[in-house]
Amino acid sequence: MTETAIATKKLGRRYGRKWGLKDCSLRIPAGRVVGLVGPNGAGKSTLMNMMVGLLRPTEGELELLGEPVGPNSVLERVAYIDQEHSLYRNFKVRDMLTAGRMLNTRWDQQIAVERLRERNIPLDRKVGELSGGQRAQVALAVALATTPELLILDEPVASLDPLARKEMMSALMAAKAETGCTVVLSSHVVSELERLCDYLVVLDYGQLRLVGDIDELLDQHRLLIGPVPTADQVAAGQDVVHREDDVDRTTLLVRGARPVDHPQWRVERVNLETLVMQYLSMAYRPTPETVA
Numbered sequence: 001m002t003e004t005a006i007a008t009k010k011l012g013r014r015y016g017r018k019w020g021l022k023d024c025s026l027r028i029p030a031g032r033v034v035g036l037v038g039p040n041g042a043g044k045s046t047l048m049n050m051m052v053g054l055l056r057p058t059e060g061e062l063e064l065l066g067e068p069v070g071p072n073s074v075l076e077r078v079a080y081i082d083q084e085h086s087l088y089r090n091f092k093v094r095d096m097l098t099a100g101r102m103l104n105t106r107w108d109q110q111i112a113v114e115r116l117r118e119r120n121i122p123l124d125r126k127v128g129e130l131s132g133g134q135r136a137q138v139a140l141a142v143a144l145a146t147t148p149e150l151l152i153l154d155e156p157v158a159s160l161d162p163l164a165r166k167e168m169m170s171a172l173m174a175a176k177a178e179t180g181c182t183v184v185l186s187s188h189v190v191s192e193l194e195r196l197c198d199y200l201v202v203l204d205y206g207q208l209r210l211v212g213d214i215d216e217l218l219d220q221h222r223l224l225i226g227p228v229p230t231a232d233q234v235a236a237g238q239d240v241v242h243r244e245d246d247v248d249r250t251t252l253l254v255r256g257a258r259p260v261d262h263p264q265w266r267v268e269r270v271n272l273e274t275l276v277m278q279y280l281s282m283a284y285r286p287t288p289e290t291v292a
């Protein structure tokens with residue numbers, strides 16, 4: 001097992017004159033559950049598609065599990081589930097397994113069959129006749145039967161109702177616990193990822209905004225809250241990520257908070273949703289090439 005699941009160096013992808021992702025350098029340890037977060041158009045799918053070999057980088061380097069991404073390479077050790085759950089709707093479930101077996105050298109039929117039996121999903125049913133939640137479970141069973149070391153899911157629960165969402169998330173957590181593989185999943189909704197993920201990547205306008213172990217990120221940041229007139233003075237001694245002025249109080253998100261020597265100011269821990277929202281609303285002006 002390699003220690004690093006994903007390593008990128010100045011990775012970028014351009015569509016015509018516009019960059020979908022630019023200058024992305026990160027290193028993610030193996031065995032983590034990684035939440036890839038950002039608003040519409042942030043570059044999440046662009047990054048994921050490069051990881052699974054569907055898009056070529058325009059510039060930079062990309063290694064998965066210690067190997068550069070390319071045909072007949074590390075991709076055999078990587079499974080991908082896209083937003084449509086990567087299934088042929090006219091195939092019977094059994095046919096999906098046959099296709100999986102023929103296309104993957106690392107295929108383990110028993111993993112798929114057992115998972116589907118546990119969820120009462122009949123093998124002779126057409127994929128298109130299953131519910132959305134069942135289709136998601138078939139996609140996960142097929143992906144896990146390829147015995148991946150890295151499992152990448154592009155918004156796996158976006159199209160599901162709340163119950164199917166919960167079932168898919170539980171199935172993912174159980175699969176992660178059983179196999180120990182690294183999981184990367186994208187979402188717009190931070191609260192959806194909070195219970196599942198222990199590592200975070202935040203993208204916006206094709207730029208990497210924040211990356212790290214979630215507990216460490218939460219420990220490194222604090223909210224300082226106090227009266228507006230003294231805000232400049234307090235902010236001057238801190239590494240301020242984001243500042244919000246209301247009528248009578250200022251909230252500062254700071255990194256590595258230094259002691260605040262001011263009785264009217266209080267220091268609070270930040271939750272993940274606030275942390276991400278404040279990084280996303282940091283003053284940032286996209287360059288002309290990164291906007292449509």
Ligand SMILES: Nc1ncnc2c1ncn2[C@@H]1O[C@H](COP(=O)(O)OP(=O)(O)OP(=O)(O)O)[C@@H](O)[C@H]1O
Nearest residue numbers: 015019020021038039040041042043044045046047
């Ligand atoms: N095939 C394409 N041709 C031109 N521009 C593209 C193409 N695919 C993506 N883009 C642009 O690249 C940027 C990043 O898109 P991407 O799909 O990676 O974002 P995303 O974070 O996955 O968004 P969403 O959450 O809406 O799926 C966007 O501005 C998008 O318009």
